[in-house]
Amino acid sequence: MSTLDANFKKIDKLLNPESVAVVGASNTKEKVGNIIFEGLKRSRARLYPVNPHEDVISGHKSYPQISDLPGTVDVAVITVRAEKAVDIAEQCARNRIDNIIIVAGGFAEAGEHGKTLEERLRAVPKRSGSRILGPNSLGVFVPENNFDTIFVEHGDRALAEGGGIAFVSQSGSVGVEALGLASNTGFPMRAFVGLGNKIDLNELDFLKFFGADDKTDCIALYIENVEQGRRFLEAAREVSRHKPVIALKAGRTPSGVSAVSSHTGKLAGSDRVVSGAFRQYGIQRAFDDEELCDAAKTLSYLPPARGNRVAVVTGAGGFGVMCADYIETDNPRARLRMAELSTGTISRIREKTPPFASCHNPVDLTAAVNNEMFVHTLGALLQDAEVDIVICITFFAPHAVTDKLIDRMAEVITGSDKPVLVFTEYGPFTDSYLKEFYRKGMIGFPSLTRAVRAVRFLVERGRILSALGERP
Amino acid sequence: MSGTGMAAMVEQWRSSLSIPGKPNEWECKGLLRSVGIAVPAGVFIEAGNAPASDSEVSVLGTAGRCVVKVCSGDIVHKTEQGGVLLDVAENRLPAAVAALRQRFPSAGILVEEMVPYRGGEIIIGALHDPTFGPAVMAGAGGILTELYKDVAFRLAPFTAEEAHLMLEELTIYPTLRGYRGLSGDADSLADILSKVAGLALELIREGCQLDINPIVWSRDRWVALDVKAIIA
Numbered sequence: 156m157s158t159l160d161a162n163f164k165k166i167d168k169l170l171n172p173e174s175v176a177v178v179g180a181s182n183t184k185e186k187v188g189n190i191i192f193e194g195l196k197r198s199r200a201r202l203y204p205v206n207p208h209e210d211v212i213s214g215h216k217s218y219p220q221i222s223d224l225p226g227t228v229d230v231a232v233i234t235v236r237a238e239k240a241v242d243i244a245e246q247c248a249r250n251r252i253d254n255i256i257i258v259a260g261g262f263a264e265a266g267e268h269g270k271t272l273e274e275r276l277r278a279v280p281k282r283s284g285s286r287i288l289g290p291n292s293l294g295v296f297v298p299e300n301n302f303d304t305i306f307v308e309h310g311d312r313a314l315a316e317g318g319g320i321a322f323v324s325q326s327g328s329v330g331v332e333a334l335g336l337a338s339n340t341g342f343p344m345r346a347f348v349g350l351g352n353k354i355d356l357n358e359l360d361f362l363k364f365f366g367a368d369d370k371t372d373c374i375a376l377y378i379e380n381v382e383q384g385r386r387f388l389e390a391a392r393e394v395s396r397h398k399p400v401i402a403l404k405a406g407r408t409p410s411g412v413s414a415v416s417s418h419t420g421k422l423a424g425s426d427r428v429v430s431g432a433f434r435q436y437g438i439q440r441a442f443d444d445e446e447l448c449d450a451a452k453t454l455s456y457l458p459p460a461r462g463n464r465v466a467v468v469t470g471a472g473g474f475g476v477m478c479a480d481y482i483e484t485d486n487p488r489a490r491l492r493m494a495e496l497s498t499g500t501i502s503r504i505r506e507k508t509p510p511f512a513s514c515h516n517p518v519d520l521t522a523a524v525n526n527e528m529f530v531h532t533l534g535a536l537l538q539d540a541e542v543d544i545v546i547c548i549t550f551f552a553p554h555a556v557t558d559k560l561i562d563r564m565a566e567v568i569t570g571s572d573k574p575v576l577v578f579t580e581y582g583p584f585t586d587s588y589l590k591e592f593y594r595k596g597m598i599g600f601p602s603l604t605r606a607v608r609a610v611r612f613l614v615e616r617g618r619i620l621s622a623l624g625e626r627p
Numbered sequence: 628m629s630g631t632g633m634a635a636m637v638e639q640w641r642s643s644l645s646i647p648g649k650p651n652e653w654e655c656k657g658l659l660r661s662v663g664i665a666v667p668a669g670v671f672i673e674a675g676n677a678p679a680s681d682s683e684v685s686v687l688g689t690a691g692r693c694v695v696k697v698c699s700g701d702i703v704h705k706t707e708q709g710g711v712l713l714d715v716a717e718n719r720l721p722a723a724v725a726a727l728r729q730r731f732p733s734a735g736i737l738v739e740e741m742v743p744y745r746g747g748e749i750i751i752g753a754l755h756d757p758t759f760g761p762a763v764m765a766g767a768g769g770i771l772t773e774l775y776k777d778v779a780f781r782l783a784p785f786t787a788e789e790a791h792l793m794l795e796e797l798t799i800y801p802t803l804r805g806y807r808g809l810s811g812d813a814d815s816l817a818d819i820l821s822k823v824a825g826l827a828l829e830l831i832r833e834g835c836q837l838d839i840n841p842i843v844w845s846r847d848r849w850v851a852l853d854v855k856a857i858i859a
Contacts, residue, residue: 419750419753419838420836422776422778427778430780431782432756432759432780435781435789
């Protein structure tokens with residue numbers, strides 16, 4: 156077996172274990188070891204609590220130590236504090252446990268003593284074949300099999316429906332907050348991985364794994380520092396031939412510029428090099444957690460854009476005008492332009508619209524809009540060879556626009572090879588509309604700027620594929 | 628140039644510097660010439676040598692207007708120290724050289740043709756990023772470059788096609804495509820960028836930086852008017 160296959164198999168076990176030991180599992184409510192153990196009972200893995208002070212934990216026989224387990228396990232989750240966690244990780248390695256998740260913080264981020272502990276921990280995977288996730292890691296969450304080691308509140312059942320996005324985050328809290336945000340309106344999650352201090356497993360391992368994983372269609376990363384810079388980029392370029400890679404890179408590293416600095420050194424400020432490098436290697440850069448989640452959801456659900464010509468259909472003229480302004484505003488990610496509709500499309504739209512409707516882009520159906528008119532227009536726009544992307548501005552205020560429109564739009568949108576985004580104005584019912592859109596295969600946003608921003612990601616993705624010689 | 632050819636050339640260049648680790652402008656321009664990037668016609672007068680004679684200056688083949696610069700690896704900010712004299716007429720050359728010589732007795736002097744150009748000044752740079760290694764920058768150059776911050780980066784090495792994408796990111800990109808009659812050729816600039824990337828891969832180790840500022844479009848080619856290298 157090649158090293159790549161061996162690594163792939165180990166990470167596959169980490170995300171889909173048959174047997175899991177929880178070190179520090181506890182009957183005491185509120186303890187991390189209790190929350191994690193209770194959560195894992197929903198998974199299909201065989202569970203082995205390890206705790207020398209208890210005989211039975213939550214109905215399971217408890218083992219005093221790792222070495223007392225009846226056999227090896229696929230994953231050990233270590234929930235005890237840093238000092239003890241290192242000893243236990245060493246025991247796990249001796250017992251040939253392939254994957255060790257260390258939840259505790261208090262390592263290199265906590266001063267000299269923590270650094271010493273971290274050094275000892277680093278030696279473990281080097282000596283044995285065991286892999287370590289963490290320390291300071293929230294672990295993993297895989298909706299498909301309910302394997303979930305996250306001990307803090309995260310999202311609702313919308314995440315549990317699963318999906319194609321692998322979400323890999325160096326920071327646990329950023330990851331979890333982003334998931335909460337995303338889950339309000341639906342988020343297709345393949346897996347969440349909290350990297351923590353990444354003394355062993357890092358973004359490169361998971362990029363390669365999810366890159367090769369058939370169930371993943373999009374990879375979203377939150378990283379503060381990039382390990383093995385060039386190798387990470389090379390791997391990302393390969394992965395991006397098949398699926399989008401989006402990264403939120405936070406934190407500016409010291410620029411390494413000497414005291415006598417050139418113009419180049421002063422202009423670099425380290426961060427611009429990151430942007431250039433990401434662009435060069437096909438990584439789409441996000442700048443905040445909302446943008447990361449929006450982009451991931453959009454790129455997971457929708458086909459990339461083959462060009463940058465956007466058509467807009469609206470029942471509210473003002474929003475159509477604003478949308479055109481946003482589209483034509485310069486932006487370094489992707490230049491967009493308003494599509495010029497063909498005469499055939501314009502006459503098709505006229506067939507079902509009142510005489511005072513504007514049939515040029517943005518197409519304004521006016522307050523006379525109804526379900527039939529909207530769906531007919533959307534279909535005509537999608538069939539126009541001059542149009543690459545459509546934005547629907549869909550409000551449910553006009554009396555002839557009913558909730559039945561959603562099903563009819565979904566039918567047209569999911570049947571099209573061109574991406575369509577839907578904007579519905581923010582209000583008391585927005586989240587439930589957006590969630591319903593999501594369940595029916597549509598991407599919606601409660602703000603125009605977010606919708607247009609998502610369009611830019613689709614155009615950028617199309618350009619990346621063309622540059623790699625792949626057809627968008 | 629092949630990777631090993633480039634490595635050998637850069638090594639040879641490093642070991643030939645008059646002040647080890649501190650290349651002067653003439654030496655930096657020699658390095659650019661050897662990778663096929665044009666620099667102004669010029670003559671280098673070593674410290675202590677007699678002022679340039681008419682015959683030396685005649686090799687410049689200019690219409691008679693020159694730039695006279697102090698040229699030493701020890702002097703980094705030559706303009707600020709009064710070490711650059713622009714638009715010097717041929718008959719004023721001996722006096723200009725003598726004046727610089729008096730101000731900087733132990734430094735060399737570079738006499739170059741005054742290169743005519745219209746259009747924008749471009750900066751090309753290189754540095755070593757702590758995470759990703761050698762990187763190359765292109766952007767709006769000249770003395771306001773740090774004010775405009777209109778620059779783009781790529782990691783070395785890269786192709787001329789990639790360099791072209793990099794140029795398209797710049798606000799000044801239209802000036803390379805004939806905006807308001809300004810001239811400057813994007814394709815040949817992209818080609819130069821990929822050459823600099825090849826050079827950077829060998830030259831730019833940790834702590835090293837390169838500034839070519841400005842490089843300008845003159846008589847149908849790009850010419851590097853000033854070059855500075857910090858090498859560790």
